[in-house]
Amino acid sequence: METDTIAAISTTMGEAGIAVIRVSGPESIAIVDRLYKGKQPLDAVPTHTVHYGRILDPAEGKVLDEVLVTVMRAPRTFTREDVVEISCHGGMIPVQAVLEALLASEARLAEPGEFTKRAFLNGRIDLSQAEAVMDLIRSKTDRAARVAVNQAEGRLSRLIQRLRQEILESLAHLAVNVDYPEYDAEQLTGQKMLEKSRQVEQEIDHLLVTARQGKILREGIATVIVGRPNVGKSSLLNALAHENKAIVTDIPGTTRDVIEEYVNVRGIPLRLVDTAGIRETEDLVEKIGVERSHQALAEADLVLLLLNHAEELGEDDRKLLKLAREHTTIVIVNKTDLPSRLDLEEVTSLIGGLPLVTTSVKEEKGLDELEQAIADLFMEGRTQTADATYVSNTRHVHLLKEARKHVHDAIEGIESGMPLDMVEIDLKNAWESLGEIIGDAVAEDLIDQIFSQFCLGK
Numbered sequence: 001m002e003t004d005t006i007a008a009i010s011t012t013m014g015e016a017g018i019a020v021i022r023v024s025g026p027e028s029i030a031i032v033d034r035l036y037k038g039k040q041p042l043d044a045v046p047t048h049t050v051h052y053g054r055i056l057d058p059a060e061g062k063v064l065d066e067v068l069v070t071v072m073r074a075p076r077t078f079t080r081e082d083v084v085e086i087s088c089h090g091g092m093i094p095v096q097a098v099l100e101a102l103l104a105s106e107a108r109l110a111e112p113g114e115f116t117k118r119a120f121l122n123g124r125i126d127l128s129q130a131e132a133v134m135d136l137i138r139s140k141t142d143r144a145a146r147v148a149v150n151q152a153e154g155r156l157s158r159l160i161q162r163l164r165q166e167i168l169e170s171l172a173h174l175a176v177n178v179d180y181p182e183y184d185a186e187q188l189t190g191q192k193m194l195e196k197s198r199q200v201e202q203e204i205d206h207l208l209v210t211a212r213q214g215k216i217l218r219e220g221i222a223t224v225i226v227g228r229p230n231v232g233k234s235s236l237l238n239a240l241a242h243e244n245k246a247i248v249t250d251i252p253g254t255t256r257d258v259i260e261e262y263v264n265v266r267g268i269p270l271r272l273v274d275t276a277g278i279r280e281t282e283d284l285v286e287k288i289g290v291e292r293s294h295q296a297l298a299e300a301d302l303v304l305l306l307l308n309h310a311e312e313l314g315e316d317d318r319k320l321l322k323l324a325r326e327h328t329t330i331v332i333v334n335k336t337d338l339p340s341r342l343d344l345e346e347v348t349s350l351i352g353g354l355p356l357v358t359t360s361v362k363e364e365k366g367l368d369e370l371e372q373a374i375a376d377l378f379m380e381g382r383t384q385t386a387d388a389t390y391v392s393n394t395r396h397v398h399l400l401k402e403a404r405k406h407v408h409d410a411i412e413g414i415e416s417g418m419p420l421d422m423v424e425i426d427l428k429n430a431w432e433s434l435g436e437i438i439g440d441a442v443a444e445d446l447i448d449q450i451f452s453q454f455c456l457g458k
């Protein structure tokens with residue numbers, strides 16, 4: 001149990017309607033009470049009640065802010081410690097002044113994530129739930145937020161606990177077998193362990209399948225728009241972003257550098273990159289832009305390759321098409337509002353099996369089809385249920401893979417007739433790897449590292 005009392009501003013810095021300072025720890029009520037002037041002292045009020053009053057400068061007695069104070073006594077609080085929240089008028093001066101008065105009065109400034117860390121250390125939530133709180137703050141789409149909320153409420157934790165329980169049951173069979181060999185023949189024990197282990201392996205596999213989608217939900221799909229100058233790349237970025245983010249002109253070579261924008265396509269976050277049109281060029285600035293385009297292409301998860309419906313296929317197009325076939329690419333024939341000069345048959349033969357969409361960004365045609373093509377590629381055609389349990393955290397994915405390997409070793413061990421006490425080691429290892437996901441017996445420095453990634457006041 002921590003003994004010091006921590007305080008931090010828990011709302012966004014800057015001008016706002018109100019700002020909340022959170023104080024947690026054994027002295028939180030006493031510390032705030034020394035600065036607070038209201039109808040009654042805070043140590044006399046019932047728990048989970050809100051009180052109007054003023055915060056005074058302890059030295060000079062001048063009013064720092066008019067506030068509402070919420071008093072919540074342990075253990076029914078966010079941290080399971082005594083918590084006091086002070087709602088100040090928004091605006092940095094009064095909030096900072098109140099915080100400074102608290103710090104001058106025995107409270108310590110909280111480290112990033114320290115409130116949530118205390119909730120974890122005091123056993124209110126486990127590690128994967130704490131990590132989900134952070135994911136929730138950072139989520140960029142509704143769907144990502146929903147996944148994080150589910151995880152914060154302990155859905156992944158319960159699944160992991162169930163898997164660990166299944167492994168424990170296998171181990172228990174073994175223990176019975178060792179203690180009372182006449183009770184259960186070794187072969188029968190092996191058979192039961194095999195069944196259970198296969199089941200666990202399958203469930204871990206299920207979870208790992210969700211990991212790819214989980215990563216997409218968290219980080220977004222690195223998507224690059226490429227194509228010859230003037231095919232409409234920047235126009236497409238603007239259309240997908242529903243905003244004029246990139247400069248569009250009829251002059252080829254308008255985009256000189258890489259432009260990045262987060263867009264949300266049917267709940268899938270794309271980290272969309274507009275690039276300089278790719279062509280052989282002598283212009284130095286443009287040349288650098290073109291090189292960056294090539295680099296963006298190399299790093300992309302998804303390539304949107306634009307061709308011009310109103311122009312014949314050029315050498316640059318052919319080169320790009322060849323490159324694109326090495327990536328996950330959607331070929332887009334743009335400017336279909338203009339008369340056709342593009343040989344679509346040739347395009348079809350050059351792109352192999354790549355999906356092809358025709359658009360007129362100018363007339364806002366074909367954009368739905370494009371969005372559908374993107375969704376098809378990345379949601380693998382499956383409808384997303386809101387209640388699916390996703391793994392989205394790289395630390396969790398790594399540990400699940402580790403656990404899967406141990407379980408697999410156990411299965412192979414049983415199948416090849418290895419002594420069961422050897423198999424026992426593999427299963428114990430699997431049990432431990434799974435335990436690390438929920439923070440069972442993880443090293444202190446890892447915990448510090450995880451929580452330090454949180455924002456201040458969380």
Ligand SMILES: Nc1nc2c(c(=O)[nH]1)N(C=O)[C@@H](CNc1ccc(C(=O)N[C@@H](CCC(=O)O)C(=O)O)cc1)CN2
Pocket residue numbers: 020075076077078079085124
């Ligand atoms: N003002 C304020 N709003 C907030 C938070 C906060 O700390 N303060 N939260 C902070 O992130 C989130 C809400 N999360 C919370 C989670 C648990 C408890 C809590 O007190 N849990 C106790 C009591 C539950 C009960 O009474 O039923 C517990 O679980 O023991 C409070 C907030 C979002 N909004």
Ligand SMILES: Nc1nc2c(ncn2[C@@H]2O[C@H](COP(=O)(O)OP(=O)(O)OP(=O)(O)O)[C@@H](O)[C@H]2O)c(=O)[nH]1
Pocket residue numbers: 227228229230231232233234235236247248249250251252253254255256275276277278334335336337338359360361362363
């Ligand atoms: N007719 C027609 N014009 C379009 C369409 N899409 C874009 N344009 C026009 O084509 C011109 C070039 O568009 P941009 O979006 O700047 O093209 P870009 O590929 O980003 O060009 P660079 O950055 O110069 O490589 C602009 O005048 C756009 O208005 C379309 O579907 N039909």
Ligand SMILES: [K+]
Pocket residue numbers: 229230248249250251252253254255
């Ligand atoms: K242009």
Ligand SMILES: [Mg+2]
Pocket residue numbers: 233234235246247254255274275277
């Ligand atoms: Mg452009």
